Amino acid sequence: MTDQTTTTVGSRAGSTGPARHGQAPSPRDLAARAPANQPPTQPAPALSPRRPGEESAAAPVTMTGAQALVAALEQLGVDVVFGIPGGAILPAYDPLFDSRTVRHILVRHEQGAGHAAAGYAQVTGRPGVCIATSGPGATNLVTPLADAYMDSVPVVAITGQVPSGLIGTDGFQEADIAGITLPVTKHNFLVTEAGDIARTVAEAFHVASTGRPGPVLVDIAKDALQASTQFRWPVPFELPGYRPVTRPHSRQVREAAKMMMAARRPVLYVGGGVIKAGASDELLTLAELTGMPLVTTLMARGAFPSSHKQNLGMPGMHGNVAAVGALQKADLLVALGARFDDRVTGRLDSFAPDAAVVHADIDPAEISKNRHAEVPIVGDCREVIIELIAAIRGEQEAGEQADLSAWWSQLDALRATYPLGYDQPGDGSLAPQYVIERIGKLAGPDAVYVAGVGQHQMWAAQFIEHEQPRHWLNSGGLGTMGYAVPAAMGAKVGAPESAVWAIDGDGCFQMTNQELATCTVEGIPVKVAIINNGNLGMVRQWQTLFYNERYSQTDLDRMEQGTSAGTRIPDFVKLAEAYGCAGLRCETAADVDKVIKQAMEINDRPVVIDFIVHRDAMVWPMVAAGTSNDDIKVARDMAPDWDVTE
Numbered sequence: 001m002t003d004q005t006t007t008t009v010g011s012r013a014g015s016t017g018p019a020r021h022g023q024a025p026s027p028r029d030l031a032a033r034a035p036a037n038q039p040p041t042q043p044a045p046a047l048s049p050r051r052p053g054e055e056s057a058a059a060p061v062t063m064t065g066a067q068a069l070v071a072a073l074e075q076l077g078v079d080v081v082f083g084i085p086g087g088a089i090l091p092a093y094d095p096l097f098d099s100r101t102v103r104h105i106l107v108r109h110e111q112g113a114g115h116a117a118a119g120y121a122q123v124t125g126r127p128g129v130c131i132a133t134s135g136p137g138a139t140n141l142v143t144p145l146a147d148a149y150m151d152s153v154p155v156v157a158i159t160g161q162v163p164s165g166l167i168g169t170d171g172f173q174e175a176d177i178a179g180i181t182l183p184v185t186k187h188n189f190l191v192t193e194a195g196d197i198a199r200t201v202a203e204a205f206h207v208a209s210t211g212r213p214g215p216v217l218v219d220i221a222k223d224a225l226q227a228s229t230q231f232r233w234p235v236p237f238e239l240p241g242y243r244p245v246t247r248p249h250s251r252q253v254r255e256a257a258k259m260m261m262a263a264r265r266p267v268l269y270v271g272g273g274v275i276k277a278g279a280s281d282e283l284l285t286l287a288e289l290t291g292m293p294l295v296t297t298l299m300a301r302g303a304f305p306s307s308h309k310q311n312l313g314m315p316g317m318h319g320n321v322a323a324v325g326a327l328q329k330a331d332l333l334v335a336l337g338a339r340f341d342d343r344v345t346g347r348l349d350s351f352a353p354d355a356a357v358v359h360a361d362i363d364p365a366e367i368s369k370n371r372h373a374e375v376p377i378v379g380d381c382r383e384v385i386i387e388l389i390a391a392i393r394g395e396q397e398a399g400e401q402a403d404l405s406a407w408w409s410q411l412d413a414l415r416a417t418y419p420l421g422y423d424q425p426g427d428g429s430l431a432p433q434y435v436i437e438r439i440g441k442l443a444g445p446d447a448v449y450v451a452g453v454g455q456h457q458m459w460a461a462q463f464i465e466h467e468q469p470r471h472w473l474n475s476g477g478l479g480t481m482g483y484a485v486p487a488a489m490g491a492k493v494g495a496p497e498s499a500v501w502a503i504d505g506d507g508c509f510q511m512t513n514q515e516l517a518t519c520t521v522e523g524i525p526v527k528v529a530i531i532n533n534g535n536l537g538m539v540r541q542w543q544t545l546f547y548n549e550r551y552s553q554t555d556l557d558r559m560e561q562g563t564s565a566g567t568r569i570p571d572f573v574k575l576a577e578a579y580g581c582a583g584l585r586c587e588t589a590a591d592v593d594k595v596i597k598q599a600m601e602i603n604d605r606p607v608v609i610d611f612i613v614h615r616d617a618m619v620w621p622m623v624a625a626g627t628s629n630d631d632i633k634v635a636r637d638m639a640p641d642w643d644v645t646e
């Protein structure tokens with residue numbers, strides 16, 4: 001840095017290069033992306049349409065730091081920000097009031113702003129933006145920032161800070177948010193000079209959206225927002241040392257291609273990085289060229305069509321037997337944008353014991369972090385796959401290609417013997433899996449599905465056919481209850497033409513449902529399916545299996561088991577109506593389709609459906625935490641026979 005007024009506070013190692021998505025759109029695109037409820041507009045006239053980093057700037061314009069912040073957002077093509085004002089950030093809200101291109105959505109809790117920004121980013125590929133005031137406003141952003149960090153989502157958070165003279169004095173509403181978020185942001189900045197604001201915001205967008213995407217926080221002191229400055233655009237970056245590598249090393253790629261052609265039991269282990277890189281088309285080509293089986297992790301659902309015969313499904317703790325078995329029996333894993341998460345590997349020392357590993361990732365820090373890679377490839381997944389395709393074509397022309405038929409018959413036997421399934425409850429109550437399956441069928445592959453965290457999340461990953469990238473959003477890494485409603489709100493703002501379904505738990509829903517008020521007031525007609533089992537189902541499942549059915553603190557309602565007697569607290573239908581949403585309830589299998597269709601017809605306001613489901617349904621298969629994938633159970637005390645034949 002050339003001056004000390006912008007403090008760069010570091011973070012995630014390694015990383016990265018321009019992502020396919022997430023680049024700031026040209027201001028010319030602004031009119032096309034104006035929010036539905038505002039007329040298309042042009043960016044502020046006096047400013048140059050060039051991107052930051054380009055040579056030569058327009059003549060400087062005198063304005064306040066706050067105006068420079070808003071002008072920078074406009075120049076970066078930001079069409080929406082989610083936030084709540086307060087003392088320290090108030091100067092920024094004044095020029096924001098005048099912006100013709102940046103729509104501000106007033107949320108009800110800053111956590112909602114953060115998840116909404118992430119939901120927006122996940123469906124559009126562009127950074128999502130959230131704004132909060134200093135102190136408690138900023139600390140309310142910590143959870144969504146940590147969430148976005150774990151799932152590599154480009155989010156830019158802008159927070160007001162107390163005036164620079166008060167920093168360090170325990171001033172009113174002072175919190176060291178740069179310090180607090182240091183471990184959960186890709187990068188963050190503290191800005192104390194008006195003249196640094198525009199450049200820092202441009203840098204934040206660049207860092208958030210290039211290389212391995214992630215959240216970036218810009219904390220701006222109130223006096224910097226109020227001071228006068230000269231605004232120029234574009235502004236050159238000052239990011240020494242930040243040069244993400246996107247082009248893979250060709251020798252590594254050739255080596256990987258050779259191994260792929262020689263392997264007898266290869267598996268493509270596909271992670272969320274493939275979606276971030278926009279590499280789904282290339283992945284399809286690679287898969288069909290090689291005929292290899294593939295698995296798509298929780299974060300990669302939709303990276304490759306679920307309906308494609310080469311897709312074995314989801315691996316991991318609640319993955320299906322064929323997908324988990326494929327990894328365990330493989331002689332080669334080709335990991336693409338995946339990070340060998342413990343929920344996928346199970347006990348690491350018994351994970352895929354016979355496999356050599358090719359690991360391609362844009363973040364060098366991921367490679368060999370959990371599992372040694374025989375062939376490490378640092379690069380953007382799309383570029384890696386394109387080069388792999390070329391190298392494999394070369395190998396194939398030279399006559400190289402192992403016969404995978406024995407491998408496929410082994411996997412097909414597992415697939416046929418242990419398909420995903422569920423039991424209908426004996427007491428006539430609704431099976432939660434059935435509800436989710438029907439939503440997936442009726443809403444179809446063009447809808448965007450956003451899950452909360454718990455059993456319903458796993459069933460939504462399992463029983464909805466995920467056919468397209470950026471149509472499945474969930475909190476994979478952090479497992480944040482409360483993610484679904486605000487993330488669905490952000491997704492609907494980013495993709496207004498798509499139906500957006502939040503599949504939420506009754507526990508999760510109670511953490512952030514106040515954003516339904518935002519959805520109603522702002523005209524964001526999301527659909528929320530509450531899978532209401534009356535309890536913290538996933539925790540209860542562990543109590544059933546590992547704590548002798550001692551249900552300590554997991555019941556949420558006051559309903560009597562197996563009856564409709566008792567009190568619904570809260571009554572979600574009444575709650576929905578109180579928020580101005582349509583509120584529906586469904587308690588029987590016979591009504592499921594009818595109620596879903598009814599919800600699909602309502603598009604002038606948000607809809608909430610309270611699906612009353614069986615309270616004891618369990619997610620299967622399951623690899624118990626800390627155990628080996630080899631010990632997967634398909635039902636309680638029931639292990640698969642790995643040696644089945646067709």
Ligand SMILES: Cc1ncc(C[n+]2csc(CCOP(=O)(O)OP(=O)(O)O)c2C)c(N)n1
Nearest residue numbers: 454455456479481505506507508536537538
């Ligand atoms: C913020 C937060 N607190 C606690 C947990 C631990 N936890 C994981 S799943 C779960 C239960 C979720 O209940 P619900 O939303 O009703 O979903 P269900 O499992 O019943 O489908 C809990 C408490 C968490 N993941 N996140």
Ligand SMILES: [Mg+2]
Nearest residue numbers: 505506535537
């Ligand atoms: Mg529940």
